[in-house]
Amino acid sequence: MSAQAPSTMRADAATAQTAHVLNEDIDEKIFGKAFDRRIMRRFFGYMAPYRRRLWLAIGCVVAFTASQLAIPLVIGSAIDRVLAPGAMDRNLLLHVAVVFALVIAINAAASLGQEVIIGKTGERILFDLRRAMFAHLQRLSMSFMDKTEVGRLMSRLQGDVGALQEFLDTLVTSLGDLLLLIGIVAVLFSLDVELAGLTLSVVALLLIVRMVWLSPARRAFVRARQASSIVNGALAENINGVRTVQEMGREQVNFVRFERKARDYLNATLRAAKFSQVMIPIVDTLTGTAMAIVVFAGGTRVSEGTLELGVMVAFVFYVQRFFDPIRSLTAQYSVMQRAMASGQRIFEVLDVPVGMVDRIGAGELGKIEPAxxxxxxxxxxxxxxxxxxxxxxxxxxxxxxxxxxxxxxxxxxxxxxxxxxxxxxxxxxxxxxxxxxxxxxxxxxxxxxxxxxxxxxxxxxxxxxxxxxxxxxxxxxxxxxxxxxxxxxxxxxxxxxxxxxxxxxxxxxxxxxxxxxxxxxxxxxxxxxxxxxxxxxxxxxxxxxxxxxxxxxxxxxxxxxxxxxxxxxxxxxxxxxxxxxxxxxxxxxxxxxxxxxxxxxxxxxxxxxxxxxxxxxxxxxxxxxxxx
Amino acid sequence: MHSRSASRLSSSGAARRHDASADTAAGKPVAAVREVSANAILRILRMAARHRLSMTLGVACAVIAANFQLLIPRYLGDAVDHAQGLLAQAATDRAVVAAALWSTAILLLGAGAARGVFTMCQNYLGESLGHRIGYELRLAYFEKLQRLSFSYHDRVHSGDLITRGMLDVEGVRRFLENAVFRTITLAVLVGYGGYHVIRLDPLLGALALSFVPVVAWRAAVSRLWLRRTWRELQARLSELTRIMEENLGGIRVVRAFVAQAFELAKFDRTSADAIAMSLRRIDVRYRNGAAMSLAYYAAMGLVLWVGGSRVIEGALSVGALAEFLTFMAILQQPVRQIGMIVNSAARGSISGARVFEVLDIEPAIRDKPDARALVLTHGVVRFEQVDFSYQASGEPLALRGVSFEVGPGRTLGIVGPPGSGKSTIAHLMPRFYDVSAGRITIDGQDIRDVTLESLRSCVGVMQQDTFLFSASIEGNIAYGDPEADEERIADAAESAQLHRFVERLPGRYETLVGERGLTLSGGQRQRLSIARSLLPEPTVIVFDDSTASVDAGTERKIRAALRELGAQRATIIISHRLGSLMHADEIVFLEAGRIVERGTHAQLIALGGRYRALYELQVHGADVQPAPGARPPAGVFAK
The missing domain is CATH 3.40.50.300 (P-loop containing nucleotide triphosphate hydrolases)
Known part of the structure; x- marks a missing residue:
């Protein structure tokens, strides 16, 4: 590429400038964030053309969540109304079964709808983003293009857009998870305020644990990602220069150096893995605690006759579900983090001003004397x-x-x-x-x-x-x-x-x-x-x-x-x-x-x-x- | 399998002669790749199995975690039965109730915590297994690429190799992380849990499990589809990458031809194909996912209906029904994960196949099993009746019957029209390719009988195209010998006439060059690469048009410096500039791979053949004409 640079002299100064145009140091600063309102808002800008589809998708998510929430309710009511001692009624059972069938039909349709619509729209948005970047690069001034290496632009066009893909893939489930979480809380409180408050008190514990966990975990994730880009950079350079490597007989030295980098990466990712996995037993123990509370407190009240058995069963179902979204949201933390970093880098390119635009009222250069x-x-x-x-x-x-x-x-x-x-x-x-x-x-x-x-x-x-x-x-x-x-x-x-x-x-x-x-x-x-x-x-x-x-x-x-x-x-x-x-x-x-x-x-x-x-x-x- | 082993056989048969064909995988037909991808999963698993401890522990954790998970519905069922039983009897001995509930609550808490701990271990082991295999694959891949010969790298796009090394290794890793232990969990949950519920109530149990065949069927179907779409998608994305890369690399051409709209249209076309494939992937994945979920919920509805009826009939306790339902609730998450497992298995098998494809290639150029180090006695290079073809078929020949000898302190000049095979000679010397017939010897040893390392350390080839690494000037010069001290580096730079230039840079030898550093001119790059080749002090030096961008004056100084350094080197100069090689002890004129004229400059001029014609062209024709009043064309033709 250097052959394309117009002159050598300029290059020295240009490299000095390149530094702040697409700065890799930015990674350090923004890597850690899992949510950045500014970046999210920019994403929403790209969602705008798909507004109608997205509303439909949100409708599906709501229907899906509602049906998810309804299933335990239906089961609970079956137990309460139909199977409670003395109230055994076949007609009611039939009634419940029909409702259940209806609910699962809605559930399946809505689930398909939300996943397909969001998945496809996400995919389209990715391609739109990539195209917007590519088109923007076509319009940027040569001064910018001279200073920027193709390799780095490509890593934005491919690598960062790819990282967003993972994010959009999980966005589907995240969105549903979040709604489900809210829905469950609402249902629990509507079923029984006291038991709900008691059960959900464990969430406070979870928040405390998370606060302790967050900052070292974030550092570990950032470190792993940096190690990964070092390894990939070394691989790419060695592939591009493979002839020189063989000519100079550098294979052994390069292998040893690469091995060191790969090992660093391995260690960094294993450390990051520990951080992401340690949350699992914590969440599971808290789930167990919540269930124990339901069983003990709820069971006591059932025996006292102040709580219906069906409500307790519904609680048991919901509590199990309740932590699923939390668990998957936790797992998506590093995906979110990566997405924010990638989004930042993508928008950084899109924000480079187009240096040279046609003046307003610029005329066509028609037939001319070619002087x-x-x-x-x-x-x-x-x-x-x-x-x-x-x-x-x-x-x-x-x-x-x-x-x-x-x-x-x-x-x-x-x-x-x-x-x-x-x-x-x-x-x-x-x-x-x-x-x-x-x-x-x-x-x-x-x-x-x-x-x-x-x-x-x-x-x-x-x-x-x-x-x-x-x-x-x-x-x-x-x-x-x-x-x-x-x-x-x-x-x-x-x-x-x-x-x-x-x-x-x-x-x-x-x-x-x-x-x-x-x-x-x-x-x-x-x-x-x-x-x-x-x-x-x-x-x-x-x-x-x-x-x-x-x-x-x-x-x-x-x-x-x-x-x-x-x-x-x-x-x-x-x-x-x-x-x-x-x-x-x-x-x-x-x-x-x-x-x-x-x-x-x-x-x-x-x-x-x-x-x-x-x-x-x-x-x-x-x-x-x-x-x- | 057949076509592959056959091709390997045939090429190894021919390998002793011309091995350029041996690394064949890149040109392999699609059918073969498909077969490999079917085996890729097995191979990945075999690699994983070598980590016996991780594997065993991981499987154990998966099984234990699944069992604890199965305990939960049982305890909950008990709790419901207790509560209901107490309610029904209305016999309220508080202490009894409290004790029963207490013990159930404690058991639930314990089961939850234990499940969590074992799930953590299972996940961590899965992740670490994935990373370890990724690490192994990455190293093997790196090592293989370094050993694959030039003929392979000639054919395969570097972008493709980078994609395999990055994204495909990642694909394999994700498969190990997401799919392996999860499948075991799923199998235990369905298998053991199923056994338990069937034993509890055969009819209800069968109903609860009735979704399993449907799920298995959809999973199998979607796996096939996903594999196909992943493969296609990968190909489309490679194309898109290439288009973007070429656009950005050639941005000046694009601008010069005002071709932005044209380029965008090209991008859009390929992009549209890729989107279509991507959307199909989503369709396949989620439609099947929805079908699986529907089957699962239908089974749950059946359990509720039939179970409810039997409760009414009094044949089943409410607690037992609750247990069935909780059991099914536990299966919900894994059933939803099946889609993900199938997807990552599909991707893993495609990615694995793409990585293994490269790993399985035998490098065409490698040490013979009994290769010994090259023993230098005098440093005499001989080409003996060398034939060579770049093509596996052996046609067309790039060199035919080329013979010459260069001794220490002597210089051979090679000249000829483009495509006559000049650079081929430079490539054969360090064995970047193997001769098709004849042999090349150094001090009587066939270069195919000695180790590559010893051969290449004594042959220095300076190429026209130079590649600089993103490192300091120092690092680039000392590339072949990272241990070299400053003095040797400065000496090499001095000989290459680079030292003065470097001394004037603010960072001197520490100045960064390459992608992120200082941009050097063509001449500076060439001199840097000459310094790099000189550092290991090769006994045989080949200049392959390597001074084309260096001006004649500097070239002369470089050559003088080399003469001073060691008169005992054998030197081969390939150049189109006659001034660079006319002082050689022997000059050969190549045409279509044959030596058509040979002799000293004076002899060849006297001969009046092609060399003479070229000389006339260069002196009186285009390039060089003495300026009026200037001295004779000093730089080029003065001796």
Whole structure:
């Protein structure tokens, strides 16, 4: 990915900034919370589109809970009214049985309804969230994207959304559990206030225990989660760098280190497991206590005749049920905790402001004379450290201008500004005579095309890669483009020709071939202005020739700004602009510049394959060190 | 099973020759994966069984906890009978009543507490078993991936491997945690409890258990469906991951082509498929869950109806009926958990299969059983009639009949058009792949007969593509030998012409690079990787276009430094830049995997063949032309 970063110089400063953009330290602070009102409110925002379904689901939950509550009541009344000594009545029994059947039918239907509706809606919300994040990333400024690693964004898009899945899965049961809890309390009190108060007094004990338990348990859960991300990070890095690992014979060392991390993780999770399990006997003992109270206090009163037997039986049923929701709510504690942390991280991405939006009233960039002009442009990535200083130049329609200069001179930044990847600090960039900020980004993109230094391909067929977003392009147009850049021959020599699937972003092609495909892609997009960042190196002389030829075809009849590294390219340009430290130091044709005996001539004399690495050694007394 | 063992047989037959085919699992047909997934559960359980103590204790706890749980309805039934009996007789000896209730209450409390303690143990043992197996699998997986050869990693997407190592190991762990002991609890509750109620009252007992066959049937059906949907879902999600990853990695392309809408549409299409699969999973899971619950409640209704009638007839006590009903109430939670158990078993078997699939691959490149350490005497590398193909089929050949020899202090240059097999030679030297025919020797020892460790420690390959680890510069340079002291690190950096650059960084050698650190330019990365390869002081050095991003002046300095360091190394330089290798003692020109020209620079120029043509192209063609008034093209062609 680093190859995508426009310049090295900026990177140092950028990494310093990255730190607070997506800060991992935040985990520490918010990890522990199992409930965060702000985050929950944001979730509710995503539930809004499913309001009707969710109301239906809540209806189902209520019906389900009601039927759950009713079952012991029905049984209790069966015992009281039907089976009480002296009141044995078959008709009543039939009556009760019918009611019971009805209740269980409602129970089954409502249970299915709530689970399916909530489960499906939850799933949809997850995909919505993921899509919202993904769509948001498409709109964020390049300055943000430059500073953020793909790996970390992916862990938010996949890992955090995945953690929410578990949460939404259990949300179904949690919601029901909570309602059931409330319902049981209500029923118990309506049945018998005294016995209910006595029985539920054990809950106070539970609350006390929980208070003691909470803070060490929270720490243990957080620790386990951190250990887990360390292990996963180590695994991912080792997979990505497996070739280097084998080359350097590091297998043993890496294994030992990984083993240590895995063991740390194991120990941390086992500790967390102890904390979550220790609540079980506590809750069960309290359940036992509550039942003992019912049996003893209730039983005494039954024998005194102040309590019906059915009520006591109902109490026994309810008390057993009462602790089930508490138990499962306790088990969901760490799930909730994870969900809050994940939610926080997801919303953090969604909250990054979209730096660059179309101005209100931004016009379409229609038919234009494809000219480019920079007027006193000052620009940088880090406040106070401009990369371009008061830069002014213009490119006439149909002209090819080569930007030349050592690393960090601002070539890539200049090119990126034409496409409005970033906003200028001062001055203006004009395309076709209009300020790029006054037109929509989409219409600007239809006029300004770009070919990047690193030919990035997608895992798809060659045809799809060349056509890419120009979905209207015919197969013919694609083949023509491939022919024009000289890619056709190697494409048809592949087993499936244009339908050959590129695996792993075209890893099965050579760099030169990938470069040609990216040229063809630009040709199909057919913009009148083209910015081309030439590949720095690692292309052999054969491919070099093919690429020079392709470039000529590609640039024919277009306005072009080429970030040039190769002499051949530079010599083909109508004009050369030499940049140093963000300022134009020279400009003119190849011959003119050699005559001037300035920086260009010095760079040229040093005969570098590319000018990129020159900076360190050459810029001082360049003339001398260049020759041997 | 058949197809797998057959393919392994055939590949091991060919293994001695070209082993690139041996790690085959990635290309395995779907049918085979399906078979593996059926066995995965058994295999996971077998792994678990090795933790004999945890397993035994866990099972014991599950059984005991279930028994205590069964005691509760009995005590409650007693309590109801007591209360009712007392009520009926109206013979109110308070003390008797109180004593009976007291003892029942105490028993209930005891049973509850005991059940809690044993459930805790059972759950903890289940969780720890899951984590321990997860730990074992994770280590085995890590170890296996490190040993699988390049040909495997060429084929399999790293994202897929990461997913398996993270999510699938987790899937197995959850299965162990959620399913194993819970199934035992369930079996005891239904089995022993069922036996007890049937003995108590055969008809009522049978009615109470009448839901069991329905539940078993639905569980079996949903297991099949869930396995299928999990498998599909996993595949869809991998695709979605890939789309997002490529979008973010290629964000500049996306922006340059204003393709945001296009990318979103692509995302939506795959996402829609994934959602559909996910929704189907929910349907399957909960519909079956509801069917099971319904069956359970229907059984309860039957018990109530029939039991009620018999109470009226006087054939059953109210307490006994209460006991039946409480027994059923106890089963409610486990019955609801069946859905979860089935779901995690389905996921566990799919995940397990995906992990085992990787674990079962025999690395194509490994030490022979009788491999010995490489014994260096002179440091002479020989290629003898080497043929090689990247494909298992042996076609097409990337190298044919390549022979050469490089002795200590000598340099071999390799040049040729793209795809001619230059880099293949670099890959064969450290045995990243095995030759298809012929052999490669170092000091007369076939590199397939020596240990990989000893081979790779004496062969240093510097590649064009460099991978940096998220670590300090120091850590990256000392990658091959973490024990190296500062001096050696600085020396290696010095030779790679990196030292001056590092010295100027604020954090010097401690500066972080890689994903989270400083972004280096292509040239800096290459020099860092050269320093990394130089640190272990290899006897044979292969430069595989590794100075492509380094300017010619620096490249010359690197080479000079290497000459100073040890004149006794054998050096192979692969480059498209003739300036990098024209001073070599011998230059071979490769074309379509064959050596078509060989000799010194002067000889090859005199020959007037392909090498000469390439030379002309480079001097007079595109890249290099002496600037008017400048000295002859110094960096590249001056000796």
């Amino acid at each position: 480019v002009e920079f007027r006193h442009v000052t620009f940088g990535y880090v406040p106070g450290q401009p990369v371009l200083h008061d830069l002014s130049f213009s490119v006439a329609p149909g002209e090819m201008v080569a930007l030349v200069g050592p690393t960090g001179s601002g070539k890539t930044s200049t090119a990126a500004l034409i496409h409005r990847f970033y906003e200028v600090w001062e001055g203006q960039v004009l395309v076709g005579g209009r300020d790029v900020r006054e037109v929509t980004q989409h219409s600007l993109g239809r006029h300004v095309g770009m070919v990047l230094q690193e030919p990035f391909l997608f895992t798809d067929t060659i045809f799809e890669n060349i056509r890419y977003s120009s979905v209207g392009a015919t197969r013919e147009a694609v083949v023509d483009a491939a022919k024009a850049v000289g890619a056709h021959d190697f494409i048809v020599s592949l087993a499936q020709g244009y339908d050959t699937r590129l695996e792993q972003r075209g890893a099965n092609l050579s760099l030169g071939q990938r470069q040609l495909l990216s040229f063809a892609r630009a040709l199909v997009a057919d913009t009148d202005i083209l910015i081309l960042d030439e590949a720095t190196a690692s292309i052999d002389s054969y491919t070099e020739r093919a690429i020079q030829l392709a470039m000529k075809r590609l640039l024919a009849g277009r306005t072009a700004v080429v970030i040039a590294h190769r002499l051949a390219t530079i010599r083909n340009a109508d004009r050369i602009i030499v940049l140093q430290d963000g300022r134009i130091v020279e400009s003119g044709t190849h011959d003119e510049l050699l005559e001037r005996r300035g920086l260009y001539q010095r760079l040229h004399a040093m005969n570098y394959a590319s000018f990129d690495d020159v900076r360190e050694e050459a810029l001082g007394g360049a003339g001398a060190s260049g020759a041997t």
